[in-house]
Amino acid sequence: MINKTVKDALEAVADIPTGAFLMMGGFGLSGIPENCISALLQRDIKDLTIVSNNAGVDDFGIGLLLKKRMVKKMISSYVGENAEFERQLLQGELEVELIPQGTLAERVRAGGAGIPAFFTPAGVGTEVAEGKEIREFDGKHYLMETALKADFSIIKAWKGDTAGNLIFKGTARNFNPIMAAAGKICIAEVEELVEVGGLDPNQIHTPGIYVQRIFQGKDYEKRIEQRTVSN
Amino acid sequence: MINKTVKDALEAVADIPTGAFLMMGGFGLSGIPENCISALLQRDIKDLTIVSNNAGVDDFGIGLLLKKRMVKKMISSYVGENAEFERQLLQGELEVELIPQGTLAERVRAGGAGIPAFFTPAGVGTEVAEGKEIREFDGKHYLMETALKADFSIIKAWKGDTAGNLIFKGTARNFNPIMAAAGKICIAEVEELVEVGGLDPNQIHTPGIYVQRIFQGKDYEKRIEQRTVSN
C-alpha cells in the first residue's frame, strides 16, 4: 500500500501558500483539525479562503485563524457566535459567502465525485437563487449549483492507517469524508494512526485514495460548545 | 426504533404489481436478493421494468425472471452472457436500456438524494449522449443525466437490524446501498437479522430510514460466475 504518512502537522501544512483555497472539516467545534489549525497559526500566510460549515469561536478552531487575520473569505452555512468574526465582517475586512448546509455538503461531495453541477430545491425563491439557473423537473423548481474543490482539504478522523484509510467517530464525521475527496491535496490528522491491515476494510469511511498526507495528532482539546446534561 | 420486519420474502413482495418499476441490487451474481427473486417467481405478475447493473445468468438471479417472461425492460450497464436474454431481445420481446455503469450508479444515488439531475462526462461524444443536454464547465463537456427512482428497490445485505439498518459484506455491497435510498419502498433481505442495538451505529452502511421492509433470508446459494483460484 502507498504510504501517506508525514511527520506532524507542521510538515503537513508546510506548503500551503498565501491565498490558498482550503476546506476544513468539522461541525461546530466537533471533528475539527485542531493540530493543523495550530500549525497554520505558525505559518506566515494570509488571504486564505476557507470552506467550513462553521467558523469556530473566538478563541478556538477557525476563530484562531480569523483572529490572526489569515482569512480573506469564509464559505459557510452558519457562522455562529464569534465577536471577532462579526467585527471583521462589519469592517469589511472579511468576506463571507453563506450557503445552505445541504447545498454546501452536496457541492463538496460533487467536487470530489467529478460532478461539475447538479440541481437542488434548496434556496428556490430566496436570495440564494439570485443569478442561478432555475429549472423545473416534475413540476418542482430547482437551482443549479456547481461543485466546490479545494487546493487543500484539512480534515480530522478518529483512526487512520498509513495508506490514508479513515474511520470517524460519532457526529465528528460530518463534512470530513466529503472534504477529503474534494481537496487536490487532502491532509488528514487522526487520533490514532495504525499500520495497514489494522482497520477492517468493510468499516472504513474514507478510502485512502482521497488522502495524500496523514499523521497522528496530539493534545486534542475537543472543546464543547453547548455542554447539556440530563439529571 | 421503528420496526420494519416482515415475515418472509413472500410477504415482502406481495404487493408488487404488474408493470412495477423495480431496482435490484447486485453486481453480477454477487449481492443479489436471492430470496426476493424466488418469491417474485411465485407471483403472477409481468411487464416489470428492472434497474440492475446486470441481468443474471440463464438459470440464476434475474435470469429466472426473464425466463418466466416477467420482465418488459432491463436498465443495466452490462447484460453479460445470457442466452434467453439474447433470444428475447432479438425477438423484440424485451427492451434494454444500456447506461454507463457510473452514470447508472450516480442516477440511482441522485434518485435517493433528491437531486433531480446532474452533469457527468461519461458518454460525451457517444450515442449515449443522443438527445441529452451537453454543457461545458471549465472547458470540458458534460451530459445532463436525470435521477432514477423505483416503486420498489429490492436489495440484499449481510446483517440488518429490525429498524432497517444494514451492513454489507465484501464487494456484495455494490449497488445495494444506493438502491435502498432510491426506492419508494425498499425491501431488504439479510443473511442475519438482529435486534436494534446489535449493530455498531458507526459501522452501518445503509441507515434504516431508507428501508421499509426487512427479513432474514435463507438458503443462500451465492453462485460464483468466474471461480478463479491461484495455485
Next chain:
Amino acid sequence: MLSKNQIAQRIAKEVKNGQYINLGIGIPTLVANYIPDNLEVVLQSENGLLGIGPFPKEENVDPDLINAGKQTITMLKGSVLFNSAESFAMIRGGHVHLTILGAMEVSENGDISNWKIPGKMVKGMGGAMDLVASAKNIIVAMQHCSKSGDSKLLPECTLPITGVRCVKKIVSDLAVLEVSPTGGFILKERAPGVSVEEIMAKTSGKLIIEGEVPEMVFD
C-alpha cells in the same frame, strides 16, 4: 396563551407513528419531550445522526456526539451515524417525513422567513433552506406576534425568505392554523381562553374561519 412548552406539547400531537423527524432549535427541540411513548419515531440531526437520545449524564458527555444545535447528546439502540452529504440526501430525498422549525414570519401562501434580518449580523441559514425545500410536512412553532406586537402571520413575508410555499401548519401561542393550498391561514384551534376575535386582530394575513373553532385540548 400557550407557553413554549405547551406549543411543543400541541405540536407533538401532529406526530405519527413511524415518522422520521427533524426538530429545529428552540421550541421544536422541546417537542421531543411530549411525543407519546407508544409512538415509534426517530429524530434526525442534520450533522449526521438518526436516533437522537436524551442529553447525557455528566459522566457520559462526549464531545464527538452533538446535535445540530451543538448540544451534547446520546444515541439510542438502533441509532446510526453518517456524513453531512448523506444527511442532506435523506432530507432532500424526502426520507425525513416531518420538519418542525421556528420562524420569524410566515406568509399566507406558506412562505417562511427565519434566517436573516436586514441590518443585523447574519449568522447563516444552516440547514433551514434545505429542510423547508424538501420535507413533505413542515410545521412552524412560533409566537403569533413579535415582541413589538406585530403579527408574524402576514400576507407576504417582509424579511428575506427561507423557502416558498412550504409551511403546512403553524402552532403559535394563540392558535393552530393550516396554510390553505389556495392561500390563507385556516384557523383550526384556539388556545384555551383565546377568542377568535383576538386571533383575527393579531393575524395580518388572510384568516379563514370555517364554522366553530374549537379550543385546543391538552391531555
Next chain:
Amino acid sequence: MLSKNQIAQRIAKEVKNGQYINLGIGIPTLVANYIPDNLEVVLQSENGLLGIGPFPKEENVDPDLINAGKQTITMLKGSVLFNSAESFAMIRGGHVHLTILGAMEVSENGDISNWKIPGKMVKGMGGAMDLVASAKNIIVAMQHCSKSGDSKLLPECTLPITGVRCVKKIVSDLAVLEVSPTGGFILKERAPGVSVEEIMAKTSGKLIIEGEVPEMVFD
C-alpha cells in the same frame, strides 16, 4: 511481435509509484503480474474495492469478493470496500490516475471504440465510458490489427465510440505509440524484430515518426 503477456509487461513499465490504477478485462488484467515489487500501487475494481489482491486459494474462495470481471479475488492489507456510487465518484473525480483497457479501434485523435459492434448482440458498456471520460491517463492494450488483418489504429473510429480524445498511449503487439495532442500516432518504440515499415503498413491512421525508433527493451 509481442505476446499478450509481453504487451502487459511493456505496459507495466508505464506504471509509476503511488498510482491508483483501474485495469480492464483481458490483457490489462495481466499487467498486474508485471508491476515491479518496488512500486507501491493500488488496483481499483469498479464494483467496489481498492486494493485487489491475487486470486484466492481454493479454500478461501468467497462469493462476496469478486472483481469487475466477476472473478473471485482476495484483499490486501489496507484494502477498502465501498459502494458503486463511491467507486465511480473516485473514477469520475480523477482520483484514479491510470486506466488500462482494451479497444477494438483507436482513432488518431484519441477516440476509442470498445463496446459495440453493429449487428452483434450488445452486452453493454459497463464502466468503460465512465473510465475513459475521467481518467487522467488512459493506455490502450490491444492487437495492432484485427483478426482479418485490418488496422485498429484509424483516422476515425468506424465503430460506435466509447469516449472521445481520451487515449494517451497504445501498446500493441507491434509498437508503443503516443496519441499526439494535435492528432496522429507518434511511434515511440518497435516490438523486437518489427520494422518501422511494417508498422507503417499496418497503421491506417496518421503515423508520426520522429527520428530513430528504438526497439522495446524488456528486462
